[in-house]
Amino acid sequence: MPFVVWAIASGAMWIAFVLFLAAGASDAVDGFLAKRFHMTSELGSYLDPLADKALIVSIYLSLGINGFIPGWLVILVVSRDILIVGGILLAWLIGSPLKIRPLVVSKLNTVAQILFACVVLGSLGFAIQVDTLKLVLMGLVAALTLLSVGAYVAEWVRHMNSATTGP
DSSP states (O other): OHHHHHEEEEEEEEHHHHHHHHHHHHHHHHHHHHTTOOOOOOHHHHHHHHHHHHHHHHHHHHHTTSSSOOHHHHHHHHHHHHHHHHHHHHHHHHTOOOOOOOHEEEEEHHHHHHHHEEEEEOOOOHTTOOHHHHHHHHHHHHHHHHHHHHHHHHHHHHHHOOOOOHH
């Protein structure tokens, strides 16, 4: 992750693209091997999505700070993750821990975020004009991010209501 951020800040976009792809590929292989050989753990179930979010947030922040993607999209993506982590922490602090489980819309959102970042990095790194594709993916990221926020807030409210009313 720090090397991808460094590459973006240095203007070495093709290096950032390759490193981002390598990070994604290693994450996919790690997940496949953990499931295939039944080597999952509770700690891993917390760390893996946190690592994924740290990578996505750092890439979006770096691209936004350097003017390669709009600031409003960076704010939307980062705010969503802060909201989710904050809700989980708040539930835990008031004694009603929330079981973390990714929603389908959240998985789709993550795929869209990764695709958008890949297209932006690839187009910058290899001087490829794909403006229409970037606009479509940016709209998809924004829409799925908003849908994901709504779904997680609804899930959190449902959880908190059931915790306060009891069985």
